[in-house]
Each structure stands twice: as structure tokens, then as C-alpha cells.
Amino acid sequence: QVQLVESGGGLVQAGDSLQLSCVASGLTFSNFVMGWIRQAPGKEREVVAAFRWSSANRYYLDSVKGRFTMFKNNAKNTGFLQMNSLKPEETAVYYCAIGESWITLASPDEYTYWGQGTQVTVSS
Numbered sequence: 001q002v003q004l005v006e007s008g009g010g011l012v013q014a015g016d017s018l019q020l021s022c023v024a025s026g027l028t029f030s031n032f033v034m035g036w037i038r039q040a041p042g043k044e045r046e047v048v049a050a051f052r053w054s055s056a057n058r059y060y061l062d063s064v065k066g067r068f069t070m071f072k073n074n075a076k077n078t079g080f081l082q083m084n085s086l087k088p089e090e091t092a093v094y095y096c097a098i099g100e101s102w103i104t105l106a107s108p109d110e111y112t113y114w115g116q117g118t119q120v121t122v123s124s
Helices: none
Strands: 003-007 010-013 018-025 032-039 046-052 058-060 068-073 078-083 092-100 118-123
Touching (some): 018 118, 032 078, 046 068, 058 068
Antiparallel strands (some): 003 018, 018 078, 032 046, 032 092, 046 058, 068 078
């Protein structure tokens, strides 16, 4: 059974940084997509960043390009999202999710496995 455990959320001020972590366990396949997806109250989910685990291909939401970086530790099956220069409008629950290798990176509905989410609150 695939399990994803996120950590690293919290309350920060605008302009601050946070690093989220996602530990994946129970994976029986080596080629998959890992994404970070956020949902703010009253808004639809959006994929912030994603990559195919076995390639260098990256996706970033336009509004986070240059500020957010997604990277991984292969040995520990752990993905990370480094978020810099955070903005109040980026307050949301951030989820780590995994999908099949063929999915569209930017499509939240195509991800199969989800973590419990971690709250990120950015105060102005």
C-alpha cells in the first residue's frame, strides 16, 4: 500500500521560505510522477510542481517559477519542495501526490495516491 507522509508546513511571514518533505513508502513501481498540489479555501486544486521520478523533466506553475524548486532524494524515496519568497495568496493545504508515469503533470485529477496534506499559512 502506497503511503505518503508530508511535513514542513507552518506559519510564516510574506517573503519567508519553507521546505516541504514527502516520504513515499510501499511503492512497487520505479517510474512514477510525484507532484505537490495545493488547495486554498474556496479555490480549486492546482499542481504547483511535479516531476517524473526517473527523469529530469519538471513542471512548475507559472506563478511559482523562479521561487519554488522541487527536488528529491532517491535513496530515501523522498521528495522536497523548497518555497522561497512566499506570498499571502499562497496560503493553502499542500499535498504530496503520486501518479502513473504517463499522467499529465499539471492535472490534479490524474494523481492516484495522496498524502494527508500540510498547512502552509503566509501572513502579510
